Amino acid sequence: MLGRFRRDKSEHMKRCWDAIVVGLGPAGAAAACELAEAGRRVLVLDGAPARAKPCGGCLSDRGLEALAWLEPPAWLREHPVRRLWIGFPGKSAAQYVSPRVGAWLVERARLDAWLAGRARQAGAEVLPARASRLSRENGLWQARGKDGAWRAPWLVLASGAGARLADALPGLEPGQWRFAALVSERPLPPGMEPYLRDAGLLELGGVAGGYGWAFGRGGVLNLGIAGLLGRDQGGPGGLHRRMEAFTRRLGLEPMGAPRGAMIPCPHRRRLVLAQGRAALVGDAAGLADPVLGEGIAQAVASGRMAARAILAGDLGLYQKRAEATLLRDHHHARLLARLIYRFPAAFHGLARRRPGGVELGFNWLRGELAPVDMWGALARGFLGRAPRLARFPGAYYSSPLD
Ligand SMILES: Cc1cc2nc3c(=O)[nH]c(=O)nc-3n(C[C@H](O)[C@H](O)[C@H](O)COP(=O)(O)OP(=O)(O)OC[C@H]3O[C@@H](n4cnc5c(N)ncnc54)[C@H](O)[C@@H]3O)c2cc1C
The missing domain is CATH 3.30.9 (D-Amino Acid Oxidase; Chain A, domain 2)
Structure with missing residues (x-):
């Protein structure tokens, strides 16, 4: 009886973590590194950890x-x-x-492999498992995959663009x-x-x-x-x-x-990126830059911000910090993008x-x-008053497009 209790308890411990991160792209890796380096037990689930993300690699x-x-x-x-x-x-x-x-x-594949390695090196446990469902039970987040379910009080959703998992987190609103x-x-x-x-x-x-x-x-x-x-x-x-x-x-x-x-x-200045003990980061939050679509830097920054807020015990800090930095910048960037792409x-x-x-x-x-x-x-x-910020060739050059 006691043996079974111990077995059940150790099985429970194996499936119970301080935080679950879904997705091991730049956003998930950054969040996992920050949390694991601070000594938290972090489980990262990624359905395709070795995949090459389509990317310009800039x-x-x-x-x-x-x-x-x-x-x-x-x-x-x-x-x-x-x-x-x-x-x-x-x-x-x-x-x-x-x-x-x-x-x-x-x-890009090399960058992602390095980031994934850093997360492991920091102490995060990485499972090659696709989370198919997220739910909340007895005050814990539960991520369900083909091989079972894992639980944690904190959840970081870093599953990239197009992931429908965010629908399971009511109230959160990613950029669209x-x-x-x-x-x-x-x-x-x-x-x-x-x-x-x-x-x-x-x-x-x-x-x-x-x-x-x-x-x-x-x-x-x-x-x-x-x-x-x-x-x-x-x-x-x-x-x-x-x-x-x-x-x-x-x-x-x-x-x-x-x-x-x-x-x-982001489609507007205010998005809801965190609620209670769950956060959206990177592309799952829709945080790429609206001018160039640059998203690696934003993924890393948001993953780290969310993890730091978790360490402080309050994901509201992530929401505030994202509003004061990424979302504020992207608001102006989106207006600029509208101008550039309307009058290219x-x-x-x-x-x-x-x-x-x-x-x-x-x-x-x-x-x-x-x-x-x-x-x-x-x-x-x-108005013609741009300071000469740098030396420039001052002539048009033939280019691969001529
Ligand atoms: C064609 C293209 C070119 C780009 N070029 C650039 C560029 O040059 N520079 C730049 O900065 N940005 C670029 N971007 C944007 C950039 O790639 C993304 O913003 C960045 O990858 C976001 O990182 P992420 O960690 O949020 O998501 P991702 O890198 O997409 O990682 C998400 C991870 O989650 C995993 N996952 C998804 N669903 C699940 C699930 N249910 N369970 C478990 N795991 C799951 C995936 O396998 C993946 O590993 C480009 C994007 C595209 C599409």
Whole structure:
């Protein structure tokens, strides 16, 4: 009898944790690291921990900064972005060279594998299990998977975009402003290498409510497009056709089927990201940046913020901090995105006439300029009073888009 009681108790202990994190992308890994490093028993459930997330692999410099506490490996800094081409279909691209690096190009699968390893190293238990249902019983959160159920007083939902699990957490409201994005990778054609060395290319005007990108990461070319959901992309299959057209404008033939996914951003200033003892983080919270759809930095930041609030015993702190930082910034970023994607030709023209203004984008990527301060800076740019923030080539260069 006593043996059975002990067995039951140890089985119960095995399934009972201080916190459950669902999803081991950047958001879940950051939350798990923070909690486990503080000595909490953390269980991470991930249905596909080794999957390669479709991604441009562009980590802003502030994104790298957000990872600093995890002591990122040197390879994350192997492929810097110091130059930016801003293109527009049928027009020559403006090139801007920043004095300092704005972003880093990384292999996404490698980044995620490193983050997952960090979470394990910090002491989090990672189970390759898909949570199919979340519920609340006797004051504990319960995550149910194929092999059973796990319980904890705290729950962090980090299951990415499109996960329906959030529906089980009443009252929480993730961001719903979505980019539909397609990406493909191939060997970098030698002819493009000089254009894309230390550089990124963004094309405005080729996709409704969004942009196309080309990044050269070592010998790999990462090509993609992102367009706001609900904008006219030319009917069914329209986004794929736009991806093909963009690929051809770069002088390349479409190759293989691109991979796609949604990028969710905040649709308004106030979202409900935490309630009681449950929090949404990263893409599950819809926290990507509405201008570029950048989401790795935001996933790491929100995962860490939520974990810190759990350590303080009050997830309301996460809600407050997110409102004062990510949600405030994204509110202004969304207004800016509306402007850029409504008048892409004007912004391309601005980049050509005043390439120094592109430095504002670099300032943003480096976390030196809050989106709220972008307005004054842009107004000065349009009025011709933009400070010469940096030396720039001052001429239009032929680019892969010419
Ligand atoms: C095409 C494309 C290009 C992008 N390019 C960039 C870029 O260049 N730079 C940038 O910063 N951002 C980019 N993003 C956005 C970025 O990828 C996301 O914002 C980021 O991955 C969010 O991290 P996350 O941890 O919240 O979610 P994810 O990285 O999606 O991780 C979620 C995890 O949860 C797991 N999961 C899901 N459901 C369950 C379940 N039921 N049970 C258990 N586990 C589950 C998944 O297997 C996954 O591992 C891009 C997105 C797309 C689609």
